[in-house]
Amino acid sequence: MENVTPLRTPRSTGAEPQVAFTRPELDRILSLYGRMVAAGLWRDYALTFGPRTASFSGFRRTAENPEARIVKDPALRLKQGEWILYGEGGVVLKRGHDLAGVLAPLERRLVKIVEG
Template sequence: MADHTEQQGSSERNGPAVVDLKEYRESRDTAPVTFHRLELNQILRIYGRMVGDGEWKDYAIDFFRDKAVFSIYKRSGDAPLYQIEKMPKLAAKQGAFAIVNTQGRILKRGHELAQLLKFFDKVQKLRD
């Protein structure tokens, strides 16, 4: 028993334990992904136009560890008609932004939010 205690004491004197950086980063409580002010302004501009046309009635914003979601509703009690998602982990690959429909199908994905939101211009033209 005395030998075991001495060994522990000697290892502590040699320096701190090695910690895997990836495990450390994953264990930390990270801040959720959010929309920046300019991104939110772009989304709310489209939202306001569609509300004015009577197409949309409500919205919700959710922030998660890996993504931010702006959900758009036709009626308050329904499932979201569209969801605009921001997933920074996909920024280098497919694009950080996506528009998802009620069934969860990705309708459009891109690197720039302004280009992505042009999708709703086409939706508006189809309904006119």
């Protein structure tokens, strides 16, 4: 029972490392998700991590296409910004270097719902 078997890491298998959200980024995104759920706009979400991008998708209903998709693509960090907000039809709503700026359209929509 004292045999230790090392687990394979991405470096040892030769696979590319995955892109992921940092803790503060995920906190910000999940905070928005919680407020969208409280407003009755979203009911489900999905996280996807790949070798090039990380993605958060917010759904009105589980069986639908995502209403909004927040994508982190570090390859675009020095060009248009690593953050992209896609709308329901896959249309790019906002790009930028700052997560807060990219989430602004969703935040504004949430404020309008609370006020109205």
